[in-house]
Amino acid sequence: MDLHTHSKFSDGTDLPEVLVEAGIDVCLTSIAITDHVRADSDWVWHYIDYMEEVREYYGDRIRVLSGVEAKVVDFNGTLDMPEGVEDFVDIVLSAVHRVPKEDGGFLTDDEIASDGERALNLWARAVVGAIKNPSVAVIAHPGLIMKNHGIEITEEVAEKVAKAAGGEAVAFEYNVGWGVPKGCLLNGLMRHGVSFTVGSDAHSADELREVWGDGGAGGNIPDEIINRLVIL
Ligand SMILES: [Zn+2]
Numbered sequence: 001m002d003l004h005t006h007s008k009f010s011d012g013t014d015l016p017e018v019l020v021e022a023g024i025d026v027c028l029t030s031i032a033i034t035d036h037v038r039a040d041s042d043w044v045w046h047y048i049d050y051m052e053e054v055r056e057y058y059g060d061r062i063r064v065l066s067g068v069e070a071k072v073v074d075f076n077g078t079l080d081m082p083e084g085v086e087d088f089v090d091i092v093l094s095a096v097h098r099v100p101k102e103d104g105g106f107l108t109d110d111e112i113a114s115d116g117e118r119a120l121n122l123w124a125r126a127v128v129g130a131i132k133n134p135s136v137a138v139i140a141h142p143g144l145i146m147k148n149h150g151i152e153i154t155e156e157v158a159e160k161v162a163k164a165a166g167g168e169a170v171a172f173e174y175n176v177g178w179g180v181p182k183g184c185l186l187n188g189l190m191r192h193g194v195s196f197t198v199g200s201d202a203h204s205a206d207e208l209r210e211v212w213g214d215g216g217a218g219g220n221i222p223d224e225i226i227n228r229l230v231i232l
């Protein structure tokens, strides 16, 4: 499965059907197109209709899911997404693309660099907020923003996130494109019995083929993850 890809509807380079055909070529059993949305993404309604046709056309060869990826903007799990979208897509991915601040807004790169501990704690609160939002099916590329800033997720913070996720319906994504989650976060999620999906975050059919073709990162999914995969 690859439940995290982007098409031309947002910042990908190919139409959804081109990604789906690449998925068929590399023998994926299911693929989700999960374009980036924001609260003002009016095109999403056309996209939802479009995905319905793609799903119907390819339905007997691969399972096609329509989805969106939205960033979490606070600690209550509020998503930057047009209202009601969750009722019309199969899968809502939530990601911490920016770290929310205590009083609104987001940390700047400088603020993250100057106080990694504060950034880590705020990141964890944002993830826990997303976990509690019933519209969210999957936490996308967990920990990527911390990794990109060189901040190690400590055992204590990982435990806080994993404990919040344990017993909830939300799944965490094992992102084969970015290699997250890992370390303490991955172990914590395992300990708390959290379910996983697999996604690549491919932004083109070529990237998708590279990840899932011979020798690609898609062949390196740990067994422990494979045993915890959920079919959404
Ligand atoms: Zn993302």
Ligand SMILES: [Zn+2]
Pocket: 004, 006, 069, 201
């Ligand atoms: Zn993405």
